[in-house]
Amino acid sequence: MKAFTHLDGLVVPLDRPNVDTDAIIPKQFLKSIRRSGFGPNLFDEWRYLDHGEPGMDNSKRPLNPDFVLNQPRFKGAQILLARENFGCGSSREHAPWALEDYGIRAIIAPSFADIFYNNCFKNGLLPIRLEAGIVDRLFGETASVEGYRLVVDLENQTVGLPSGGKIPFEVDAFRKKCLIEGLDDIGLTLIHKDEIRAYEAKRKLEAPWLFDGRNL
Amino acid sequence: MKAKNLYDKLWESHVVRKEEDGTTLLYIDRHLVHEVTSPQAFEGLRLAGRKPWRVDSVLAVADHNVPTLGREGGIQDPVSRLQVETLDANCSDFGIEEFRMDDARQGIVHVVGPEQGATLPGMTVVCGDSHTSTHGAFAALAFGIGTSEVEHVLATQCLLSKKSKSMLIRVEGELGMGVTAKDVALYIIGTIGTAGGTGHAIEFAGSAIRSLSMEGRMTLCNMAIEAGARAGMVAVDEKTIDYFRGRPFAPKGEFWDAACRDWNTLKSDEGAHFDATVEIDAKDIRPQVTWGTSPEMVVPVSGAVPDPSACADPVKRQGMEKALQYMGLTANQKIAEIPVDKVFIGSCTNSRIEDLRAAAKVAKGRHVAKSVKLAMVVPGSGLVKRQAEQEGLDKIFLEAGFEWREPGCSMCLAMNDDRLSPGERCASTSNRNFEGRQGPGGRTHLVSPALAAAAAVAGRFVDPEELS
Ligand code: SF4
Numbered sequence: 001m002k003a004f005t006h007l008d009g010l011v012v013p014l015d016r017p018n019v020d021t022d023a024i025i026p027k028q029f030l031k032s033i034r035r036s037g038f039g040p041n042l043f044d045e046w047r048y049l050d051h052g053e054p055g056m057d058n059s060k061r062p063l064n065p066d067f068v069l070n071q072p073r074f075k076g077a078q079i080l081l082a083r084e085n086f087g088c089g090s091s092r093e094h095a096p097w098a099l100e101d102y103g104i105r106a107i108i109a110p111s112f113a114d115i116f117y118n119n120c121f122k123n124g125l126l127p128i129r130l131e132a133g134i135v136d137r138l139f140g141e142t143a144s145v146e147g148y149r150l151v152v153d154l155e156n157q158t159v160g161l162p163s164g165g166k167i168p169f170e171v172d173a174f175r176k177k178c179l180i181e182g183l184d185d186i187g188l189t190l191i192h193k194d195e196i197r198a199y200e201a202k203r204k205l206e207a208p209w210l211f212d213g214r215n216l
Numbered sequence: 217m218k219a220k221n222l223y224d225k226l227w228e229s230h231v232v233r234k235e236e237d238g239t240t241l242l243y244i245d246r247h248l249v250h251e252v253t254s255p256q257a258f259e260g261l262r263l264a265g266r267k268p269w270r271v272d273s274v275l276a277v278a279d280h281n282v283p284t285l286g287r288e289g290g291i292q293d294p295v296s297r298l299q300v301e302t303l304d305a306n307c308s309d310f311g312i313e314e315f316r317m318d319d320a321r322q323g324i325v326h327v328v329g330p331e332q333g334a335t336l337p338g339m340t341v342v343c344g345d346s347h348t349s350t351h352g353a354f355a356a357l358a359f360g361i362g363t364s365e366v367e368h369v370l371a372t373q374c375l376l377s378k379k380s381k382s383m384l385i386r387v388e389g390e391l392g393m394g395v396t397a398k399d400v401a402l403y404i405i406g407t408i409g410t411a412g413g414t415g416h417a418i419e420f421a422g423s424a425i426r427s428l429s430m431e432g433r434m435t436l437c438n439m440a441i442e443a444g445a446r447a448g449m450v451a452v453d454e455k456t457i458d459y460f461r462g463r464p465f466a467p468k469g470e471f472w473d474a475a476c477r478d479w480n481t482l483k484s485d486e487g488a489h490f491d492a493t494v495e496i497d498a499k500d501i502r503p504q505v506t507w508g509t510s511p512e513m514v515v516p517v518s519g520a521v522p523d524p525s526a527c528a529d530p531v532k533r534q535g536m537e538k539a540l541q542y543m544g545l546t547a548n549q550k551i552a553e554i555p556v557d558k559v560f561i562g563s564c565t566n567s568r569i570e571d572l573r574a575a576a577k578v579a580k581g582r583h584v585a586k587s588v589k590l591a592m593v594v595p596g597s598g599l600v601k602r603q604a605e606q607e608g609l610d611k612i613f614l615e616a617g618f619e620w621r622e623p624g625c626s627m628c629l630a631m632n633d634d635r636l637s638p639g640e641r642c643a644s645t646s647n648r649n650f651e652g653r654q655g656p657g658g659r660t661h662l663v664s665p666a667l668a669a670a671a672a673v674a675g676r677f678v679d680p681e682e683l684s
Contacts, residue, residue: 122364209467
């Protein structure tokens, strides 16, 4: 996994609440058995005027000029500013894969759906919860200042404003460590494999039917 | 001893170890797998040279991409076919039990798991699918995970997780005529909002919940995720235990007795603490219909589309306006005056035998309206289908002009050929009415099976009680 420490990025505002994972990456793209290549289809239904299907040459498709990601001033944005309940809906990890593939590294919103929030950390993407009032202010500033950038400092857990002000945010210590060091969760867990075996041995005595019930 | 709620008990019995910040290694008893969210996980295992930790804990079934018609001819769409074939290959390579497309037990993963007794009370159940919350109906701790976590569970039998807050939703009283578990679910989401349960595990309790069948409880827990909660659950009672008698994966003999003793403890203790409590009066719940593009945008079938201008919150107002525009509706329009083009009865929310019976009851002796282009019934599994055919439900549907299909996710998310065309309006028993969910530009109204059948017959939304 890509490590995440510090990010000085252009901000793109997506001003609607409850952006669901079907909107982030529509289901027809979930048929892929790969992990990469979803970026061109991020927000497909909003981003293009035609209907997208896997295998199409996306560079030839008509873009929706009204959609914020298509506006030249937000080209190359790495920070997505969003409204409440971002990422609600399905568990598809294709959503963070698409965001990451597009180039987004951090998302700022008042709240995130649980599974999506979790999935972000597995993919080097940092979801940042800030108070609705602050997010609202950031939307205002992004709209009025061309080339508006923010500086995310994960080590110190702050979002730096162009004015020099810093807004603190919360993140779990464990998730932070994994993100900063780009650690592989599975490798970390397997360090404790003896504890997992010990748990299983104990549990087998308490509830033997949980272990391959069909053969009992 | 401190009083514990059901979630505390399920959580604590699965803790392998806990980090200082509360991050927990949680043991997983049952891992359900389907074709869409697993290929990259198996690929990851291979790349790292790892093997599944406990093959016998995994059960796989293809459901999202499978066709509901002409299955003998295989899957026509090459991309869908590759995904299903990839699951088949991964399961045979790693020795995982899979119900393949031609197996009578094949169906939607959340219907199949409980039906087989592969989901049991007291278990932790995960699946790379958000509607895994369904299995909480059996006092299991069940939640959806992403693909990286699918790989993590395959490789380690554990998940890294943090305990959520707990929420009690108590529905007391008797449910009114024609009010089903689906209506209870939609009403709750309408009350607390789609983010109302975020960060929480919900326990549904109260006399109205206890009165629900296991099927009904599954419908309710299925939609916990639509209220923002990863997990929903209901305590064990007689109905829970009865459900598992004789199921293929359920314990037998002396293990059955020991299991029952254990299962009977799976309820919240008297006076247990919850971080949040919501009280609902059952008699306030009427048959529900969603009008917008989020499940919280819901009103009774006797009601009208709300007026965004009456909404004080500007973000919410804008969301409502966008939804009305997408749905092609106007403020204050009566729900009963909205015509439907298609009807879908199916999905992991409402495709079990009880759902099909409820729809058939309404369809019996009636006919699908001429204005309705397609009304389809998609059973949740091959076994549900067989049971329905034994009861003659298929004939009722066919005579009434419904199509009777093969099991799968079908038009719940339109990954196979079953979908809405742009602008088409559907009465659907599924769980999500997001933009484009049932096909690009399609408009979804979530309802119960009885309401869906009534909409098919009337060509518009109507309370089944009012059908002449
Ligand atoms: S029926 Fe719908 S909600 Fe359920 S698992 Fe299938 S696609 Fe998901």
